[in-house]
Amino acid sequence: MRLLHTSDWHIGRSLHGADLLREQEAVLGRLADVVVAESVDVVVVAGDVYDRAVPSADATGVLDRVLMRLRSAGATVVLTPGNHDSARRLAFGAGLMARSGVYVRAATAALDEPVLLGDEHGEVAVYGLPYLEPEIARHELDVPGARSHEAVLTEAMDRVRSDLFLRPGTRSVVLAHAFVGGGVPSESERDICVGGVDLVPAPVFDGVDYVALGHLHRPQTITPRLRYSGSPLAYSFGEVGQDKQVWLVDLDAGGLAGVRALPLPTPRRLTVLTGTLAELLADPAHAAVEEHFVSARLTDDVRPTDPMRRLQTRFPHCVHLEWTGGTRGGDGRSYQERMRGRSDLEVAGEFVAHVRGGIGISDGERELLVRALGAAAREELAG
Template sequence: MRVLHTSDWHVGRTFHGRDLLADQETVLTGLASLVERERVDVVVVAGDLYDRAVPSAESIDTCARVLSAIREAGARIVITPGNHDSAQRIGVFGAFAAAGGLHLRTKLSALDTPVVLDDVAFYGLPYLDPEPSRHALGVDGRGHAAVLGEAMRRVRADLRNRSGLGTMVLAHAFVTGGESCESERSIRVGGIDHVPGAVFDGVDYVALGHLHGAQKLAENLRYSGSPLAYSFSEARHRKQVLLVDIDSYGLHAVTQVELPVPRRLATLSGRLDDLLSDPRHADLEECFLSVAVTDEVRPLDLQRKLQERFPYAVHAEWRPDGGRAAAELRYADAVRGRSDHQIAAGFVHDVRGSAPTASESSLLEQAFREVETE
């Protein structure tokens, strides 16, 4: 059997306020072509199908079209919810969807009941929120490792009653040794968020979700990563999915397949006038950009001016040469012995990098006189 391991679709996510639905649909619908070309039997999504527990109508429609395209290409689908999803909303029609080849594994009570497809048993572990899950599963310990340990104990107990099957577990967790990035929501609970890889011993392959960078923790323990980049910390990621060849004899091979990049991510720094005129930056005009402007005085309308040349400059900050940015002072120290006018003028200087002009000082004085009069 050939399985396509994916995770962290985050359908409906934005990138610094920019809508990504069209890009998400393009990349995810492309999985249908991969299913046909590589003769994939099953596509798994190891959590975070959506970006929020209550997805928008547009996100639901996009997801429905993607899943329909994958199903029409010939693959069955197994999905578990992640920490961004609502397990109840995703799984509400699970019993009916299974008849059409879409298997939604969302219930804690059924985490040790696999979906058996051909000669492989798929155990879908929904994201286990530690505190409610430990009560539901009767776990004394706290933290994600404790509840996942109990879940896997139940999976192994079920496996002892089965034979002649390959085994795959879908799990959404931060496994020790994984490398995180800025776009992942923390699942830290009580100071403990990592789960040791040994928790998953005893199965042929573990399809992990939550971390957005593709990572190999062991031959049979891997993150596929997210199909698109969702933060500038992912600029160097090579987005991919994993083709997993597995059968009743166990795991045979794992093959990486890179995904297309709808819009590259890049960072840029320099003085504003140089950034807007330098021809060397022409190849960045269609990239999502994070820009650091180094002018001594903070430029007015910084984002708007950048977007005149770089329409996808979604993040901009002022980092003046020499490393001087807004001063980090205790409030009491910053205002001690200073008049209201001096404090206001100091604020203007800290934010903009230059003192108020004579006309601006006059306006400030007028404003303070009006306040005192009232």
């Protein structure tokens, strides 16, 4: 049996306010092509199908079309909710969808009830563990003392192993949404840590053939049978240059036979540009990234006027702007160093020019400042 391990689709997510639905549907739609090209039997989605508990109508439309394409390509689909999803909303119509080959495993009480699939070697049990929030899951699992992710997932896996014990010779796959020890996070994941209790040791998942992990957006291998597929798109500029992929997982008669990475296309790349506004607008070296999502870090000594609008004349998908200049001048000295030894009037005049984008104070304003500073000095002496 051949599985395609994916996770963290985050349908409906934006990038600094820029809608990503078009890019998401483009890359997720390509999974159907992979199903056909690689003869994939099962596509698994290990949590965070949507980016929010109440997805928009457009986001649900994307998921509907992607699932239709996967089923038309011939793959069974198994998905579970992550910490971004509402398990109850995601599970709406689960019974009806199961009849068409799309299995939503969202009920904590039923996490030890697998989707049973078959091939020439027998049965494969696919267990979908929904994201287990400890404070809620400990009551649903009737383990009131379990107050950490490790504790509730240990109970969940004990139940999975107990069910597997009753199915001798059955190969097994577990979908789980968690932060497993050894994983490397990215900027774009929502923190599920409360005092460090989010970390789950890898041995918690012992006893199954393959564990398809979700939550971390960087593809990575914890052990040969315990892996994160990562998100299909980069969702923060901290992921610039990160290659996105899915895992192609093969099971034979003995269990896990092999895993290999398949790269995913990048509909629109992310780029971080650094320089003055004039440099970014004029430098021909940036021609190749004009259609990328751009984060601009401006180094101008004085904050430019209307920089985002001006940047978007060249980079229409510039979505983030950071001004890093102003703290040091062209001579390398800090603002404090440049102001040292200057009079109060000079410091005030410099500040006004700074916030005006380089326009200094007028003679009338200077006279007003002189009077105000003099009055302040006299009041200080009198006090």
